Amino acid sequence: MINALTKSPQALLYSKFEIALADTDMNLKEFSAHLGLSPTTVSRALNGYPEVSEATRKRVAEAAEKLGYLPNSRAKRLATGRAMAIGHILPLSKEHEMVNPVFSDFIAGAGERYSESGYDLSLSVVRDEDEADSYRTLASRGNVDGVVIHGPKVDDARIAFLQDLGLPYVVHGRASDVTADYNWVDVNNRRAFFRATNFLLDLGHQRIGLLNGQLDMDFANRRQGGYRDALKARGLGFDDALVASGEMTETYGFATTKAMLSGSNPPTALLVASIIPAIGARRAIHDLGLVMGQDVSVVIHDDDLSYFRNDGDVPIFTATRSSVRDAGRHCAEILIRAIADPARQVQNILLEAELTVGQSTGPAPSLREILNHG
Amino acid sequence: MINALTKSPQALLYSKFEIALADTDMNLKEFSAHLGLSPTTVSRALNGYPEVSEATRKRVAEAAEKLGYLPNSRAKRLATGRAMAIGHILPLSKEHEMVNPVFSDFIAGAGERYSESGYDLSLSVVRDEDEADSYRTLASRGNVDGVVIHGPKVDDARIAFLQDLGLPYVVHGRASDVTADYNWVDVNNRRAFFRATNFLLDLGHQRIGLLNGQLDMDFANRRQGGYRDALKARGLGFDDALVASGEMTETYGFATTKAMLSGSNPPTALLVASIIPAIGARRAIHDLGLVMGQDVSVVIHDDDLSYFRNDGDVPIFTATRSSVRDAGRHCAEILIRAIADPARQVQNILLEAELTVGQSTGPAPSLREILNHG
DNA sequence: TGCATCATCCAAAGCGCTTTGGTAAATTTG
């Protein structure tokens, strides 16, 4: 039997479950009475205020630990006026109800950071036409202290909307057409695709296909810009037949690659916006009896998804890599700071993708012949 | 330019953003004063209590709509003693910090249902050794009204723990060794893999490999049971060399498949626990110069992930399919009911997977010859 | 007509915290 990893024993993993539970949940009044102190003092002791002697603070902390007293967060939230939660909206449309594949890793990164500061992550799944209403509701009802905007469009109305709402927010990505200043964390998509295109051009590829995301998405637009710039710099034009955009599924990658490679003047290389359509692209290449990395080169953008690592001794795909999980952490950091200090000036983080060479690229077939006979 | 889908115009998508905002957030006191009513009556009108005339209720509702009054949920939660939130814990371990690839689709399904009943989804990202503490904290602080347990182990301590805690919960999956009654939603994993194995046996395959998930996970155990039963029923034994378990990554699928097929007595068919390692398996098969569906047959379990659909005219993979998104919906339904009526008896839902035939299976090579020469 | 009933509404008391505005004792200061 092959075991891919040594598993930690169950007993060890859940040892903490064995700790005895406090029978009844007590409130501050009872807890402070038990200590012979006023609720005021206990609250202050627990929250680190200075008007409490160190001896008392220690006594309170120890009793809380021993009796399992934890302040009720509903009461705390009302009293402090803070929700201690960050909102994320997951919009689903009826037609193509796909969850963004990077969503879970982004959430994992952001959530780690939230936990450190005691914030909950509040996720709202809504129909996409209800997204605006959701932000308004979240703000009005005071459900959250801030929100993260996912997947900005080129001219994204949500930014102005949230600005009006006065709810702190950070955008994962940018909106090119929005001139206002706002918090964002983005990958340098333009440069990443510029470099990736150049990399392929340097290998002798002249006809390079682009399997992009949906063009109303800002990131897809920037990537197309980088691609176009690189071609232009070598005096190459932009061929509509070599550019596709769509929702990033395996099927999309497969169908588009097959169509392009079956065209009259097929590309010798492809830029693919995500590892998922790239899986489809690889399937199409195989189906056509071609070899990836020889007949057709492929460069992907790799979000470093935890369930789909492009790793190994030599990665499967040559890639521009930028961890979406890290992006999540950065967004959380910025948002937490913005909430703590509303007067703080906006913060922007532009992450550079690294270009890592894998098995999926090689010299263009034309160049390959020259190299072989040279 | 190829467009994979017609995009709805931006203007339409965000038209709701244009609705004017209420300048100031008012509270119940102000709102009821504005109406010349007491807070009591307004609260009752808004919450559908009978002690309010229909005329007044209508007036209140219209004013609320017009002025954009929404009750503060922090206050509401304190007053009602309900958190109006369901907790999900996402444990990450330091070593293999993978997010379960089915997580986002499950969440999407559950979240849809939560929204219908006004529940928030509260997600806590914690280190896995802190998971127990998190449940206790969630319960003590009153952060949530119930929780969903993900990925139960064969003997999962969390179930007894939550039972003690008195916090309503539902398990996505089951724990074979736990005898207590509890709410769960599960796929009939045993039958699914029994059927899948039989399907391959009927095609003449005698040596069938199993690329399973981690064996401490309950679902992996049941799947192995189904596989073993099917072999046994045909008088075939269980060969350790043909059984692997591990975290379900592409890399795992690739490495394991390559190892098995390179063995002295390789399998002619594989059962793969998820589409993701199956992608790796396909890569390994290709790498070895073999053809999937001819030299090696592959049956997968397909969770019907929205970002990785096994569809098309003929699906890529023959699969036992069961939507994890549906499972999420069912879990949410059960939990919401359990919260509404704590005395309610436990509910269990066993989902049957459908066996759909795709391109990845065919007669065993031995049988193929007979068929061809027959 | 007189009394019980019902339909509507309201005042005030929570929910369990935090925080303001104190007080009394201990300590420092001139």
Added chain:
DNA sequence: CAAATTTACCAAAGCGCTTTGGATGATGCA
């Protein structure tokens, strides 16, 4: 040593709702 601080605590007033326990006038019934 008296006055001015400082230290360490507490009582009570919120936070913005829901909900209990009336109150008032309209209606039904004999």
